[in-house]
Structures are given as C-alpha cells and as structure tokens.
Amino acid sequence: MFDRDTEGVRIELRSLTKRYPGQTAPAVDNVSMDIPAGELVVFVGPSGCGKTTTMKMINRLVEPTSGEIRIGGRDVLSLNPDELRRHIGYAIQQVGLFPHLTVAQNIGLVPKLLGWSQEKIAARVEELLTLVHLEPGAFTDRYPRQLSGGQQQRVGVARALAADPPVMLMDEPFGATDPITREHLQNEFVRLQKQLRKTIIFVTHDFEEAIKLGDRIAVLREGSHIAQYDTPAAILSDPADDYVAGFIGQDATLKRLALLQVADVPVTEPLPDPVLPQVAPDASLREALDLMLAHGTDRCSTPSGVLTYATLCEAVGNRPDGTRPEEAVAGDR
Amino acid sequence: MTADTIAARRARPLRRLPFGTRVLFTPVAIAVVLVALYAWVSTLELDSIEQRSLNRAVIVAKTIEHLEMTLAATALVVVIAIPLGVAASRATNRLIAPVILTVGNLGQAVPCIGLLVLCTFLMGVGFQTALVGLVAYAVLPVLRNTMVGVQQVDPALIEAARGMGMTRGQILRRVELKLAVPAILAGLRTALVLTVGVATLGAFVAAGGFGELIINGLKLNRMPVTIVGGVLTACIAFFIDWLGGLAEDLLKPRGM
Numbered sequence: 312m313f314d315r316d317t318e319g320v321r322i323e324l325r326s327l328t329k330r331y332p333g334q335t336a337p338a339v340d341n342v343s344m345d346i347p348a349g350e351l352v353v354f355v356g357p358s359g360c361g362k363t364t365t366m367k368m369i370n371r372l373v374e375p376t377s378g379e380i381r382i383g384g385r386d387v388l389s390l391n392p393d394e395l396r397r398h399i400g401y402a403i404q405q406v407g408l409f410p411h412l413t414v415a416q417n418i419g420l421v422p423k424l425l426g427w428s429q430e431k432i433a434a435r436v437e438e439l440l441t442l443v444h445l446e447p448g449a450f451t452d453r454y455p456r457q458l459s460g461g462q463q464q465r466v467g468v469a470r471a472l473a474a475d476p477p478v479m480l481m482d483e484p485f486g487a488t489d490p491i492t493r494e495h496l497q498n499e500f501v502r503l504q505k506q507l508r509k510t511i512i513f514v515t516h517d518f519e520e521a522i523k524l525g526d527r528i529a530v531l532r533e534g535s536h537i538a539q540y541d542t543p544a545a546i547l548s549d550p551a552d553d554y555v556a557g558f559i560g561q562d563a564t565l566k567r568l569a570l571l572q573v574a575d576v577p578v579t580e581p582l583p584d585p586v587l588p589q590v591a592p593d594a595s596l597r598e599a600l601d602l603m604l605a606h607g608t609d610r611c612s613t614p615s616g617v618l619t620y621a622t623l624c625e626a627v628g629n630r631p632d633g634t635r636p637e638e639a640v641a642g643d644r
Numbered sequence: 645m646t647a648d649t650i651a652a653r654r655a656r657p658l659r660r661l662p663f664g665t666r667v668l669f670t671p672v673a674i675a676v677v678l679v680a681l682y683a684w685v686s687t688l689e690l691d692s693i694e695q696r697s698l699n700r701a702v703i704v705a706k707t708i709e710h711l712e713m714t715l716a717a718t719a720l721v722v723v724i725a726i727p728l729g730v731a732a733s734r735a736t737n738r739l740i741a742p743v744i745l746t747v748g749n750l751g752q753a754v755p756c757i758g759l760l761v762l763c764t765f766l767m768g769v770g771f772q773t774a775l776v777g778l779v780a781y782a783v784l785p786v787l788r789n790t791m792v793g794v795q796q797v798d799p800a801l802i803e804a805a806r807g808m809g810m811t812r813g814q815i816l817r818r819v820e821l822k823l824a825v826p827a828i829l830a831g832l833r834t835a836l837v838l839t840v841g842v843a844t845l846g847a848f849v850a851a852g853g854f855g856e857l858i859i860n861g862l863k864l865n866r867m868p869v870t871i872v873g874g875v876l877t878a879c880i881a882f883f884i885d886w887l888g889g890l891a892e893d894l895l896k897p898r899g900m
Contacts, residue, residue, distance in 0.1 A: 372806055397809030407804025411822050411897035421808050454899030470808075480807075 319349035319510030320383030320477045322369065327378035329364055337376070338364045340534035346527075348383075349508040353525035355515055355558070361535030362514050366480050369512065370399045382478055397421055400471035400479035400509070404486040406463045408455040414440070414466050415451040421474045439469040444499065461492040468500070472507075479511045486515070497523055518558055522547070522566055530555050544570055548628065567627050569597040576626050578616025587612040596623055670886040674879050681875050688868055697857055697869045703876070709852030710880065713771070713843045717778035718836050725783045725835075726828065729790025730816070741791075748787045751780035756842050760849050774843070774851035781842050782835040789831025793824030826896045833888030840881040844873075854880075 322345075329339040339361045346352045354362040367373040369380055371392040380387040387395060408417050418439055419432040427435070440447040443465040455463055464485060471479055485493045485500075501524060504511065515521055521528045522543045530538040530546065532554055539551035547567045550556040559566065574592040583589075588611045590599045600623055602611050609620035690698060728748075732741040760777040767773045797820050805815045821828075847855030857873030860866070 401807030405800035407800045
C-alpha cells in the first residue's frame with residue numbers, strides 16, 4: 312500500500328486538528344510534524360494532553376476535524392480506513408489479545424484479513440514468535456490466558472508486526488507490566504527496532520522510557536502542542552523551556568550519561584589497568600560513574616584503556632573545574 | 645526466563661471433559677423418577693377414562709407434540725431475539741434499545757394465558773397460536789443475554805480489532821458474537837426450560853402436549869392423569885436443561 316512495504320516510510324502531519332463536539336478547546340490543536348522514515352518517535356506528555364488522540368488520527372481510529380496526514384507520500388484521509396489499518400501495526404497497553412483465539416490465530420489475524428495463504432501465515436507466525444523470543448513449538452497453540460503478562464505483551468508486538476507494516480503505532484505497550492519485565496521488553500524492543508527500522512510512533516508518559524527507546528522525542532503539552540521535538544540528547548542538554556525541563560526532572564546530566572556508552576568516549580591511557588575497577592565497553596557512562604563512586608576513585612578500567620572522571624565531564628560538555636569548553640559534545644545516538 | 649517457564653508449567657487444561665460422573669446425575673435421577681412413576685401407575689386399577697389417557701400411544705403423541713412446540717418456539721426465539729439483542733447492544737441504537745427491551749419485558753410480563761386467549765380471537769386455535777404465546781414469553785432471556793453478552797466484551801478488544809483493520813461486520817461476527825456465546829447459550833437454556841413449562845398452556849388452544857393430560861385429569865377429577873402429565877413435563881424440563889448444560893460446555897469458545 313505504501314510503495315515499499317516493510318521498511319519504514321515517512322509520516323507527515325499538517326495542521327492536524329481534532330475538536331470534539333461540545334468542547335471549547337480542541338483536543339489536538341493544529342499540530343504539524345515530520346516523522347522521518349525508519350525512526351522511532353516518542354510522544355511524551357501528561358495524561359490528557361492529546362498524545363494518544365494525535366496517534367490515533369494516523370490510523371484513523373479518530374477522524375481528524377481538519378488537517379492532513381501523509382504516510383510515505385500518500386494522503387491517508389483519502390484511503391479506506393479499514394484497509395489503511397491493515398497496513399499499520401497497532402499495539403496498545405491492554406494488549407487486546409483475543410481470548411478465544413490461539414497465539415498463532417491472534418498473530419495471523421491481519422495476514423488472514425489480507426488474504427495470505429495458510430502456509431505463508433504459519434511460516435510468518437513462526438518467524439515472529441522466534442523474533443520476540445517465544446519458542447514457536449510451545450506457544451503457537453496456547454490461548455492468551457495461558458500466558459504471563461510479559462508473554463502477552465510480546466505476542467501483542469508480534470501481532471502488530473504480523474503483516475510487516477512499514478509504520479507502527481504503539482500506545483504505552485509496556486505500560487501494564489512490572490518494572491523488571493518492562494525493562495526486559497524495552498531492551499528487546501530496542502534490539503528489534505535496530506533490526507527492522509520501522510517508522511514507529513510510540514506514546515508514553517514515562518520520560519525514562521522515551522529516552523531509552525526514542526530516536527526523537529516530541530514533548531507535548533495541552534492540545535498536543537509541541538513543546539520540543541528533538542533527539543533525547545539534545546532535549547536533555549538543552550530543554551526548550553521550563554515545561555520541558557520539568558518533564559526531564561532534576562537529573563538531566565545523569566540521564567545524558569546513561570545515553571552514552573563507555574566505548575563512545577576516548578580513553579586516557581592505551582592499556583587497561585587490572586588494579587582499577589573494571590567496566591564493560593557496552594556499559595553506559597552512568598554505570599561507569601556509579602562504579603567510580605562505589606570505589607571512591609575517579610578512574611576505572613575498560614578493556615581498551617582507562618576511563619577518568621574528567622572524560623565523563625567532557626562527555627556531557629563540562630570541564631572538571633566547572634568551566635564549559637567551546638563546543639559541547641552532546642551525546643548523539 | 646524463569647517467569648516464562650513457570651507460567652508454562654502452570655498452563656491449565658482448557659476444557660474439562662463434560663463426561664464426568666457428576667454430569668450423569670441428572671439423567672440417572674430422571675430415569676429413576678420415570679421408573680418410579682411407571683411402577684406406581686402399574687399398581688393402580690385404571691378405569692376406562694384413565695386408560696384412554698394413560699397408554700403408550702397417547703403418551704408418545706403428547707411427548708412429540710410437547711417437544712415440537714418447545715423446539716419450534718425456541719428456534720423462532722433464536723431467529724428473533726439474537727438479532728434484536730445485537731441491535732439493542734449497538735451504541736448507534738441507543739434510542740431504540742429501551743423500546744426493544746420494553747417489548748421483550750412485556751412479552752414476559754403479560755400473562756401467557758391471556759395472550760393465548762387474545763391470539764385465539766385473531767388466529768383461531770392450534771399449533772401456531774400456541775407458538776405466538778411461547779415465543780413472546782421466551783424472547784426476553786435470549787434478547788437480554790445477547791445484549792449483555794455483546795456489551796460486556798472488553799472495549800480494549802474492540803479497539804485492538806479496529807486498529808488491526810477489521811470491518812464492523814468482522815468485529816461483530818469474529819469477536820463480539822464469539823465472546824458472547826456463553827451468555828447467549830445461558831439465555832437460550834433458560835428460554836428452553838421456560839418454554840417446556842409454558843407449553844403446557846398450549847392445551848388451552850388445542851395445541852396438544854402434556855398440558856392436555858394435566859387439564860383432562862383436573863377436569864375429570866382423575867389425579868393419576870394429572871400427576872403423569874406434571875411429572876413428565878418436569879422430567880423433560882430437567883432433561884433439556886441438562887442437554888443445555890452439555891451444549892454450553894461443548895460450544896463455548898476454547899480459551900475462555
């Protein structure tokens with residue numbers, strides 16, 4: 312439907328407005344934004360700010376009052392809504408697996424609506440279960456109520472991916488899981504997205520989650536007005552206003568450190584030092600700092616050399632003596 | 645992934661077989677009652693009036709008439725009440741829903757015997773007239789259960805279904821009605837049992853059935869005839885309820 316299916320396509324919103332009858336203020340007020348192909352954009356904002364409404368207009372679960380939506384250059388409002396939705400992945404917080412259908416039938420539902428053959432659907436189901444780390448042999452014939460919450464979320468994601476849509480809409484898909492499962496699912500999802508490069512719109516009110524998952528973050532305020540739309544690193548280092556700063560919280564610098572990996576910054580000495588605490592190259596700088604604090608030192612050793620506190624300060628654009636260098640190296644992912 | 649393996653081990657079997665010893669209780673009890681009834685009637689010296697009612701040919705004929713009335717009425721109820729229940733459950737029909745429910749309530753609130761008498765003026769006596777009364781009486785449980793069954797489907801499921809690109813019709817057929825099956829079957833079971841009882845009134849409009857035995861026994865002051873009619877009606881009601889229970893177990897969607 313969107314020319315090259317499977318890989319992400321660009322989404323454009325133009326003066327998108329939704330006004331519910333009987334309400335004076337529009338729920339979504341004149342929003343324009345570009346979502347680049349293959350990127351994961353997180354809509355983050357307080358409850359009732361219109362982020363979910365904005366997302367639902369893209370697959371027309373909510374019909375816009377005015378404005379324009381283009382996916383891969385095609386005008387969404389001119390398409391048949393049901394047909395459109397079959398080509399957009401959709402995952403919600405409550406998962407919404409059908410209790411009377413098996414895992415395989417749940418995942419195969421959209422392919423079936425699209426008229427795929429039985430064999431193709433079966434192969435696809437197996438592929439997707441493997442992708443979300445569920446053993447196909449054990450899970451295809453189970454019913455949703457036989458799954459744990461985390462497993463249901465994974466099946467939900469697999470179902471959203473079933474027809475290999477170029478665009479996915481996700482409404483707090485990990486919101487209802489416990490913190491440990493959520494962290495696990497988020498890590499898997501980051502890995503998955505690196506592999507698939509879909510265009511994803513991800514709605515959450517959890518800023519930590521937004522930093523962790525987003526290529527870009529749109530911080531929204533009342534009426535879905537965009538307060539700031541940028542990469543996580545740019546938002547953390549340079550919040551547009553007090554509203555955005557308030558959303559980030561007090562530990563913006565620590566959050567920025569968490570975005571950078573040990574392997575991303577230069578080491579001071581070319582050889583590892585076995586006496587110092589050891590840190591893995593794929594650990595975040597935040598973990599490296601934690602290690603230094605825990606051992607009461609300002610140095611720790613990586614496999615390729617020694618990492619110092621001064622390097623950490625430089626990584627977030629400061630000198631250890633408190634002055635700012637001319638060009639700040641903001642962590643860009 | 646220990647949590648996953650624990651959940652895997654906990655996976656319960658989804659359908660218990662409906663053929664345990666508990667399920668056999670009702671048919672065995674019915675058989676015992678019927679045998680006892682037969683034994684008791686055998687000990688009686690039946691006069692010619694009683695003999696005319698209590699013989700194999702009459703009992704078989706009345707059973708068939710009674711079952712015919714019950715099944716025909718229930719079939720009509722299915723055809724009428726399920727679509728009406730679905731219609732009443734739609735948000736777009738918010739204005740019509742109370743009207744539909746009121747009509748259903750009226751059918752049950754108006755005394756069936758009165759309705760049968762009124763129908764006799766319009767349609768004469770016979771099978772069809774009895775059907776009208778029975779259908780009016782049995783529509784409500786199926787109508788209300790269909791409505792409630794469809795409405796209680798988790799809105800998140802409907803949203804997921806819409807988000808996946810299912811049309812309204814597909815959502816109704818593949819999600820809402822499937823998930824409403826247990827409720828609809830429960831309503832149908834209630835309707836069947838009600839109909840077996842009310843079908844005795846069919847005798848007043850010459851539609852036959854066990855009602856004839858009961859009324860004849862009362863009119864002619866022959867207690868055994870009335871008792872046989874009453875006990876047989878009750879046995880059929882219990883038996884149909886038992887069948888309904890089996891059907892609920894077998895037909896409800898797996899996984900629920």
